Amino acid sequence: MIGGFIEYIFVISQKLRSYPFCHSLPKRSLCYNGRYFGLCARCTTMYFGGLLAILSFxxxxxxxxINYILFIGLLLITPAGIDGTTQMxxxxxxxxxxxxxxxFFLGLGIPILCWGGLRVITG
Incomplete structure (x- = not known):
């Protein structure tokens, strides 16, 4: 069951390999059965977290x-911002x-933050 799910994620990540914002470097990617995912580790789990946030909407x-939603969204995206910026x-x-x-936290935070922002804009 888990192996089939990971294989499915692997196939999807190979299709997203040309995603322009991901470097897809093998040394920064997850590996499954000796094969590297098409996206880096951060992007792979970002998509997974985003999908989870959307499905649990x-x-x-x-x-x-709204203040709590925006706070949680900002809190969830902050670690990726710090990690990515200090590395860059x-x-x-x-x-x-x-x-x-x-x-993963970034993937959870982006839809939450977007939804909170839409609630602010639409009143």
């Missing part, structure tokens, strides 16, 4: 104050465990 969208400017080298974690 009915659970977290109702009855929560050469302060340090990240690792795949950190990329997986920050990517």
């Amino acid at each position: 009915p659970v977290w969208s109702g009855g929560i104050s 400017f050469g302060s340090r080298e990240s690792n795949n465990k950190l990329r997986v974690t920050t990517g």
Whole structure:
């Protein structure tokens, strides 16, 4: 069951290999059965987290104050921002465990933040 799910994710990531915002470097990608995913570890888990946030929308969208939604969204995207920025400017080298974690939180945070922003705009 888990192997089939991972294989499915692997196939999808290969189709997204040409995604313009992902470097797809093998050393920064997840590996399954000796094959590297088409996206880096951060992007792979970002998509997974985003899908999870969207699918769980009915659970977290109702009855929560807009300020709390925006705060949670910002809180979830902050670790990826810090990790990516400090790595980009050469302060340090990240690792795949950190990329997986920050990517997943980023994936959760973006739809939540977008939904909160839409609620602010539409009143």
